[in-house]
Amino acid sequence: MNLKQLSEALSLSQTTVSRALNGYPEVSAETRKRVVEMARKIGYAPNSQARKLATGRAMAIGHVIPVSQHEMMNPVFMEFIAGAGEAYSRLGYDMVLKVVPDAQVEGAYRELASLKKADAVIVHGPRIHDTRHEILDTLGVPFLIHGRIPGQEEARSWIDMNNAHAFERATDLLLDLGHRRIALLNGLEDMDFAARRRRGFEKALTNRGLSTDPALMRQADMTEPYGAESALDMLDGANPPTAFLVSSMISALGVARVISQKGLQIGRDVSVITHDDALSFLPNGGDDPIFTCTRSSVRYAGQRAAELLIEQILPNPDVPVHEYLEAELIIGQSTGPCHATA
Amino acid sequence: MNLKQLSEALSLSQTTVSRALNGYPEVSAETRKRVVEMARKIGYAPNSQARKLATGRAMAIGHVIPVSQHEMMNPVFMEFIAGAGEAYSRLGYDMVLKVVPDAQVEGAYRELASLKKADAVIVHGPRIHDTRHEILDTLGVPFLIHGRIPGQEEARSWIDMNNAHAFERATDLLLDLGHRRIALLNGLEDMDFAARRRRGFEKALTNRGLSTDPALMRQADMTEPYGAESALDMLDGANPPTAFLVSSMISALGVARVISQKGLQIGRDVSVITHDDALSFLPNGGDDPIFTCTRSSVRYAGQRAAELLIEQILPNPDVPVHEYLEAELIIGQSTGPCHATA
DNA sequence: GGATCCTCCCAAACCGCTTTGAATTACAAC
DNA sequence: GTTGTAATTCAAAGCGGTTTGGGAGGATCC
Known part of the structure; x- marks a missing residue:
């Protein structure tokens, strides 16, 4: 069912039919109505390839x-x-x-x-x-x-x-709570967003005259086990962190899992802030969300x-x-x- | 840069150029080579809308x-x-x-x-x-x-x-381990896959002469909090389950979180089997995966x-x-x- | 009454490619 | 020298729309 057949069925030219359907003004209201009705009746739908070719736009x-x-x-x-x-x-x-x-x-x-x-x-x-x-x-x-x-x-x-600002604020919050050993579980830092988050984190620390500890900074694809393994390593280490700043809820779930498994209580024994992309299958909402977070949908x-x-x-x-x-x-x-x- | 220009630059017809580029046999090897080189040189790429229109396939x-x-x-x-x-x-x-x-x-x-x-x-x-x-x-x-x-x-x-079979086997495993109160946290059961999983679950139970308990069967979108809230409700209930069969790793993480929070140990105090779609950001692998699971990528x-x-x-x-x-x-x-x- | 202007519609060109059917050439066969 | 065949190449006809440039007919204005 193409334009030609439709126009023949209406005893009109293709031009007029095309214009009628596409809302051009140089078509009488009556004709337009007739065209639209017939098009619906015989189920005409314009071929999108042809239209794209003619208009030059792929839409x-x-x-x-x-x-x-x-x-x-x-x-x-x-x-x-x-x-x-x-x-x-x-x-x-x-x-x-x-x-x-x-x-x-x-x-x-x-x-x-x-x-x-x-x-x-x-x-x-x-x-x-x-x-x-x-x-x-x-x-x-x-x-x-x-x-x-x-x-x-x-x-x-x-x-x-504003990745840098968000992570700076998050770090400030942890610092205000008295945390000094803060771990950063970041995404891969050749990604721009991760590099910015790291800079925000570092800025907050240096602003208070604190130095960063490479042992507490990791980067990787943000899977659940990445969070879990990193948390386990660090918490079992010589000088464990008291707080984690995590770039993704998914990894944060891993961190939380390990914290619970070690018999520690999240929020009391160890603090966690995560970035929350507001993924629909990981809602972190309500009055008192599970995770303290920087959130941006x-x-x-x-x-x-x-x-x-x-x-x-x-x-x-x-x-x-x-x-x-x-x-x-x-x-x-x-x-x-x-x-x-x- | 279109076919016409390319063919003019080569002093050939569009037909020949088109055939040369599309690998048709009726073009001499020498001509084909010349065409291909020129096409590369002047950066010709066929317009895909035009091609689609001509061939009738959208690819x-x-x-x-x-x-x-x-x-x-x-x-x-x-x-x-x-x-x-x-x-x-x-x-x-x-x-x-x-x-x-x-x-x-x-x-x-x-x-x-x-x-x-x-x-x-x-x-x-x-x-x-x-x-x-x-x-x-x-x-x-x-x-x-x-x-x-x-x-x-x-x-x-x-x-x-094979959703039904997978969930039947998973349920059998739990039954073999001695579990009798098994909760099913399913996806929405107007979805075919979820309906099948439920049937598998029920079949395993009835095969052993056990009846299902509506209080232990839920269906919802498979978010993390769905798992957590359901587990919390059920474990705090009058007659709590000793095992959970969960339709998604994401919800299973929620179940696991609640179990840990309650000071119980997963696998010892409460068992969990989840279906594992092998999502790349939730790997559950290795020799001894975190979750016992039915897995299908x-x-x-x-x-x-x-x-x-x-x-x-x-x-x-x-x-x-x-x-x-x-x-x-x-x-x-x-x-x-x-x-x-x- | 004739010039002017709208309104509404149309024939034909065009978008850039593929493909059909035929033409041209070269060469071998008879 | 004619014919048959294979190898190349080409002109032109689509594919199914949009858009250009008119053109017919009626209303408006002097």
Whole structure:
């Protein structure tokens, strides 16, 4: 069922039918009504490939999700994508998604762009030595970064939360509670967000004249066992931490598991603050959340990213847009004053 | 840079250039070489919309991910998609993904199909009263179900794990260990997989002449707090369970958290078996996994689903294919003999 | 009455690729 | 020298829409 058949059924030209369906003004109300009704009756739906070819727009946004070396799929991506997907369906766009190993990420962006499979792309998980912005520039594809690429803060469009500030505040909170040995369980620090969180952590310490202890700082893919193993090592170590600052709820669950297993009570014997991306399957809410946390919804970030990309960047690709999301610092049950006999 | 320009630069017809690039035999080796080199030199990439229009194939598979009433994004979907995505890039297909509220799932499939945005689709999360197969049939779109739609086992293509058998075996294991009060924390039982798991659980009990206790059976979206709250309620109840059978690692973590908090030891005081989808951010591996589990990798399921859909179903949509994945029953640290003074 | 302006509709070009059907050339066979 | 065959190459016709540039008919204005 194509336009031609529909127009023949109506004894109208394809032009008129097309215009009627797409809301152009140079069609009488009566004709439009007739067209719309007939289209519905015989179940006409425009072929999207043909439309894309004719208009030159793909009406799709590309996402490339990297799978890390260790085959880890970060659930944060999924939640971001859920937010973006909601916005896409509202705005009439499609999402074309590629899930590829780290090493093929650039190639995937190149493909989406040069084959015109997407009008624009979202850059996920920027690294401190990222080069994707250059590739996308030469390809002429508008894009928005979820996070920031160092050195590209002004020139590029991005949406990001204030990682450094959030972790500085979290660290301050622990320091205010009297903690001095604070462990940082971070994500991989070649990722920009993790590097920023570390800087925030370090800044809070140095602001009070404290030094950082490399034995208490780790980075890895943020799995549950990563949290558990790190906590076990550190708590069994010579000079154990009294508090943990963790980059992900998932790893924080591992930390909590180990603390309980050792017969310690979280929030009393050991404090934990985690970053909470507000993942839907790990709600940490209510009046008195399980974990004290810095919270920023990635799902909302995804939604805003899609909106910004479609509404601001596509119509005007040369004006960079920036959006800051402040993380909330929310007090829960997992923090309390330090009781260590310093 | 399009075909026409490329062919002019080579003083060849578009036909020949197209054939040379697409590997057709009726082009001399020398000409092909010349074409390929020039294409690379001037950076020609075929416009995929045009190609799709001309060939009539979208070279894309559609996925529609439902977001449940409670706004929950099931991470299982993401992992499935990671597996499928790997296969798609290998096979030259794209994935077009829609994330929509439960109520709009049908419409999303309809759109993908009637607008020819995808050559085939994957049906996620079948329910016991699902109707998507009918819609897709009338639209004439090949599809593969991840799971099964009751009554459609023979006629449709699907890939599924043996949910009933896995949960029956898990229950048997607990019964063998002497447990008699076993709680089932299931997913929502209007989902086919959850209904099957429940049947497996009940079958194991009735096989030994035991009856089920409604107070020990719950169903919900499988979040961490769901596990925690259910465990807390039940353990504080009049006649607490000595073992838990949980449909998801995420909820199992919640169960484990509560058990530890109550000063009980998991595996000794209370046993837990969980289904383990082998989510990459929740590894439960090693010689002696944290959780005793029934394990079946959804990522592998995603990969196989994509392969089956592209290699078997697309060329021959009328021959249904079925693939069974058996779950392994893996003994970990979370199960042990029942010590309850019955 | 004629020029001007809308309103509404249409034929045809175009988007960039694939594919059909045919033409050209070269060479061997008869 | 004609014919048959294989190897190359090409012009043109789609694929199914959108968009350009008119054109017909009626109303408005001098």
